[in-house]
Amino acid sequence: MRERGRAVAVFIVHDVQPRVWTAEELAFLRNVADRVEVGVARVRAEELQAVLNKELAHRLKNTLAIVQSIATQTLRGVSERDLVEAFERRVLALSRAHDVLIQKSWSAAKLRAVMESVLSMQTDLDRFALEGPDMDISPQAALSLSLLLHELATNALKYGALSAQSGMVRVSWRTGGGAAPTLVLDWTETGGPAVMPPRNKGGFGSRLIRMGLLGTREADLDFKPTGLRAEFRAPLAEVQVQVH
Structure with missing residues (x-):
């Protein structure tokens, strides 16, 4: 087999x-050789893509680290360190989603894997009950x-169920x-x-929650005394990966 003249x-x-090989036999052998050549080319392409993905992941992680470093330096004089830490953890949440996306060449991510990766930042996953059909979701989703x-879990740790030793969170999804x-x-x-409705609209994290998934603003919040x-x-x- 020859490739680019060699x-x-x-x-x-x-x-x-x-x-003496017949024309039919030679045609069969050429057909087999062509299939082998295609298979070899596919394996090489997959190996190259894996290398490129690894390099892309490394560079994107470095970019996120640089963004985090610049923000930390810029906000060094800010007296409210909670704001700085909140920003850093939001960047980390995006980084966790990126880690899951890179497993599929940034084309999709498993919904459950994204959940587990992000929620494990906050506390033990045993405190979350995840229920729903797994599916591929788009990078934006x-x-x-x-x-x-991240924002929901942060609030739960500060004010909600996760602030108590026996508290639990059930995350379920359906179509x-x-x-x-x-x-x-x-x-x-x-x-x-016991949970009380907030007295005001809250900060940036609260706005992110009210914006909902993909910014649809389709969010219903019920502050029951027993928990949010x-x-x-x-x-x-818009959530799922589009197949073209």
């Missing part, structure tokens, strides 16, 4: 005695979901039918202190 492989066929879950199918995500806290219950909805077509 031999890259030799295809050898044995027989018990010298013979993965990044949006990572920020949304709704109809003319415009949707993804419905539920966040339910139990076992924590939130429901988020987004068009399934």
Whole structure:
């Protein structure tokens, strides 16, 4: 087999005695050789893509680290260190989503994997009950979901169920039918202190939560005394990976 004018492989066929190959036999051998060549090219392309993905992941991680470093230096004089730490952890949440996305060449991410990666930043995953069908979601949905879950978990640690030793969070999701199918995500806290509705609209984190998944603003927050219950909805077509 030749590639760009040079031999890259030799295809050898044995027989018990010298013979003259028929045109049909030669055509068959050429067909087999062509298939082998295609297979070799595919393996090489996959190996090259893996190397490129690894390099891309490394560079993006470095970029996120640089952004975090610049922000830290810029905000060094800020007296409210909570603001700086909140920003750093949001960058880290995006980095966690990036780690999951890079496993599929930034084309998609498993919904459950994104959840587990982001929520494990906050506390032990045993304190979360994840229930729902796993699915591939788009890069934009993965990044949006990572920020949304990060803010919800942060608030739960500060004021909600995760601030109590016995507190738990149930995260469930399902798809709704109809003319415009949707993804419905539920966040339910139990076992924590009594919850009161906020007196004001809150800060940036609260705004991120109210923006919902993919910025749809389809977010219903119910501050029950037994714990926060939130429901988020987004068009399934925008959440899932589009197959062209």
